[in-house]
Amino acid sequence: MTTDATKPGAAARPTLLQRIRNSDVWWSFTHSKSAMIAAAILALLVLAAVFAPLIAPQNPYDAAQLDMWKAELPPLWEQGGEWPYLLGTDTQGRDMLSAILYGTRISIFIGLGSVALSLLIGMTAGLCAGFFGGFADNLLMRFGDITLSIPTILIAILVSTVARQLLPDNLREIGAAAVLVLAISLSAWVQYARTVRAQTIVERNKEYVQAARLLKVPPRRILAYHILPNTLTPVLVAATLNFGMAILTEATLSFLGIGMPPDQPSLGTLIRIGNQFLFSGSWWIVLFPVIQLCLLVVVVNILGDWLRDVLNPKLR
Amino acid sequence: MLVFIIGRIANAIMVMLAVAMLAFLIFRLAGDPVELMVTEQTTQADRDALRERLGLNESVATQFVRFVGNAAQGDFGISYRNGQDVLTLIGERFPATLELVLVATLISLVVGLPLGVLTAIKRGRWYTESLQFLSIIGVSLPSFVVGILLILVFSVILGWSPSFGRGEVVQLGWWSTGLLTPSGRAALILPAIALSLYQITLIMRLVRAEMLEVLRSDYIKFARARGIPRWRVYFRHALRNCLMPVVTMTAMNIGSLIAFALITETVFQWPGMGMLFIQAVTFLDIPVMAAYLCIISFIFVALNTLVDITYAVIDPRLRGSH
Numbered sequence: 001m002t003t004d005a006t007k008p009g010a011a012a013r014p015t016l017l018q019r020i021r022n023s024d025v026w027w028s029f030t031h032s033k034s035a036m037i038a039a040a041i042l043a044l045l046v047l048a049a050v051f052a053p054l055i056a057p058q059n060p061y062d063a064a065q066l067d068m069w070k071a072e073l074p075p076l077w078e079q080g081g082e083w084p085y086l087l088g089t090d091t092q093g094r095d096m097l098s099a100i101l102y103g104t105r106i107s108i109f110i111g112l113g114s115v116a117l118s119l120l121i122g123m124t125a126g127l128c129a130g131f132f133g134g135f136a137d138n139l140l141m142r143f144g145d146i147t148l149s150i151p152t153i154l155i156a157i158l159v160s161t162v163a164r165q166l167l168p169d170n171l172r173e174i175g176a177a178a179v180l181v182l183a184i185s186l187s188a189w190v191q192y193a194r195t196v197r198a199q200t201i202v203e204r205n206k207e208y209v210q211a212a213r214l215l216k217v218p219p220r221r222i223l224a225y226h227i228l229p230n231t232l233t234p235v236l237v238a239a240t241l242n243f244g245m246a247i248l249t250e251a252t253l254s255f256l257g258i259g260m261p262p263d264q265p266s267l268g269t270l271i272r273i274g275n276q277f278l279f280s281g282s283w284w285i286v287l288f289p290v291i292q293l294c295l296l297v298v299v300v301n302i303l304g305d306w307l308r309d310v311l312n313p314k315l316r
Numbered sequence: 317m318l319v320f321i322i323g324r325i326a327n328a329i330m331v332m333l334a335v336a337m338l339a340f341l342i343f344r345l346a347g348d349p350v351e352l353m354v355t356e357q358t359t360q361a362d363r364d365a366l367r368e369r370l371g372l373n374e375s376v377a378t379q380f381v382r383f384v385g386n387a388a389q390g391d392f393g394i395s396y397r398n399g400q401d402v403l404t405l406i407g408e409r410f411p412a413t414l415e416l417v418l419v420a421t422l423i424s425l426v427v428g429l430p431l432g433v434l435t436a437i438k439r440g441r442w443y444t445e446s447l448q449f450l451s452i453i454g455v456s457l458p459s460f461v462v463g464i465l466l467i468l469v470f471s472v473i474l475g476w477s478p479s480f481g482r483g484e485v486v487q488l489g490w491w492s493t494g495l496l497t498p499s500g501r502a503a504l505i506l507p508a509i510a511l512s513l514y515q516i517t518l519i520m521r522l523v524r525a526e527m528l529e530v531l532r533s534d535y536i537k538f539a540r541a542r543g544i545p546r547w548r549v550y551f552r553h554a555l556r557n558c559l560m561p562v563v564t565m566t567a568m569n570i571g572s573l574i575a576f577a578l579i580t581e582t583v584f585q586w587p588g589m590g591m592l593f594i595q596a597v598t599f600l601d602i603p604v605m606a607a608y609l610c611i612i613s614f615i616f617v618a619l620n621t622l623v624d625i626t627y628a629v630i631d632p633r634l635r636g637s638h
Contacts, residue, residue, distance in 0.1 A: 034449075142330075145331065146331055146334045146335065149331050149335070149613055149616055149617050149620070150335065150338075150609070150612070150613050150616070151571070151575035151576065151612065151616065153575060153576060153578070153579070154575050154609060154612060158338075158342060158605070158609065161597050161600075161605070162345050162346065165346055165600070166345060244456060248456075248458045251458055252459075252460060252579060255458075255460045255582075256460075256578075256579065256582060256597075257598060258598075271460070271464070275464060278464065278467060278468060278472060279472060279479075283468065283472075286464060286468075287468070290461050290464060290465070293458070294453070294456060294461060297456040298453055300456075301452055301455060301456045302452055305452060
């Protein structure tokens with residue numbers, strides 16, 4: 001299928017951009033107001049996070065830039081607010097806007113990382129279980145059943161606690177993000193495995209796969225180039241929705257104090273820190289990270305819902 | 317039928333054994349328990365004696381078998397942190413968590429069912445569309461954020477309700493309840509709402525989907541043709557047929573609500589077993605962590621098995637599928 005592109009006839013095929021513009025998904029995207037608004041907000045949030053070092057007024061991790069005299073300043077529009085601290089400062093004189101931009105960066109990074117890793121684990125397991133059947137199928141799916149019989153948040157907490165314990169002391173600071181990615185992936189892979197397995201079992205018996213088998217195409221190649229592309233649609237929907245879930249799980253773990261450390265805070269860590277000042281009247285330290293986190297997850301979920309409806313009209 | 321029940325129970329036992337293995341693995345990975353229990357002054361002889369007494373010199377398989385045997389009898393050892401019996405510790409905290417979860421479940425049913433029916437029968441109106449949109453937000457809000465916002469609004473700004481603790485509790489035998497005192501009930505409201513919000517959106521979406529399905533069926537058309545009042549058709553004829561999956565989901569979700577309650581409990585400083593678990597995680601109190609994992613999974617698996625068996629009793633078609 002993919003070898004088509006190298007044949008001479010490929011020149012006549014529309015370019016990728018044209019194909020996107022002619023697709024159903026693009027049509028429905030341009031006709032769905034909520035999807036376009038959500039995509040625009042998401043693009044804005046991601047760009048602001050990626051270019052945080054360029055646009056943030058301050059580097060919140062550079063202690064030299066923090067000014068203790070500017071601690072706990074309210075947002076600009078409140079009494080006592082000061083330029084350039086648009087959203088106020090925390091108790092260490094850290095600019096909230098900068099902290100949020102950097103925090104979003106970490107949250108998105110961990111979210112993407114865990115979706116990628118759980119896709120890798122889940123799709124490999126699902127393909128193997130569905131294609132080879134028998135013992136491999138039994139083993140992998142039993143394993144999935146067991147994972148599902150423990151609440152996800154509990155798996156994430158236990159994995160991150162144990163993994164952190166196993167890391168050597170000097171790596172704990174750097175390894176925090178990796179531990180979170182691993183913990184979230186291990187709690188989320190089963191869904192992909194089940195989806196891909198079900199689809200693989202359907203595809204396995206179709207004629208094109210039998211033809212490939214008769215031509216002695218090695219199983220690994222059949223899996224990767226023939227079956228995998230046909231299982232991708234439902235996986236794409238699940239991955240979009242799980243990206244939102246992953247960000248939430250990361251934020252929850254960080255909020256509980258077993259996620260990102262305070263010196264490289266994600267949004268969850270910022271909320272954890274801010275929560276301590278809830279009663280002292282400094283509401284902006286907790287409220288702005290909360291709003292950013294919710295905005296991020298809401299737009300991702302709106303896009304995921306829209307994508308699910310577009311790609312699977314039967315579900316409505 | 318009997319074969320089916322035995323099969324399901326055997327399956328549940330297998331899963332529980334696997335969970336026990338996981339809990340055991342945490343013990344082994346978390347480091348040498350002797351090192352965690354002794355001080356600098358302990359002599360080598362004492363350490364060896366302790367090692368012998370804890371049975372750490374035996375083979376891993378023997379240790380695992382003993383761990384499972386003890387756990388099945390409710391003996392999870394003693395807490396590394398304060399030396400108390402783990403099961404007693406969890407037992408003291410269990411009523412608080414269960415009351416929270418049950419009240420949250422009740423709230424989610426009372427609010428979620430009518431909203432689900434409403435969004436199904438008034439499809440396309442502005443208020444049902446905004447309810448649908450709100451439900452996306454409800455799914456997207458992490459429960460700790462809901463808790464923080466509730467505290468911010470109702471405790472900090474309005475000062476209506478307490479923001480932490482459980483209020484006064486009354487002891488009924490070994491069960492401690494906060495439902496009988498005014499302060500206990502006041503303290504319960506915010507955490508229960510925070511915990512139920514996600515569940516409300518789930519129930520609402522499920523009821524809506526089921527109702528839309530049922531409303532298309534012939535017997536509803538017939539009921540309408542007979543001139544039965546609309547509300548009676550919706551609530552007596554249609555809703556009844558939607559209740560089965562709702563009840564199932566609610567029952568199955570009680571297990572995960574107990575687990576997710578640990579977040580709500582942390583936000584509201586609710587003295588339940590979730591907070592005990594989070595404290596255990598920060599102090600690396602492995603016996604408490606392992607016991608919590610086993611108990612939560614047990615509740616989870618037991619509820620699932622029970623629902624499966626009940627279904628098979630009600631609907632014979634399901635018996636052959638496993």
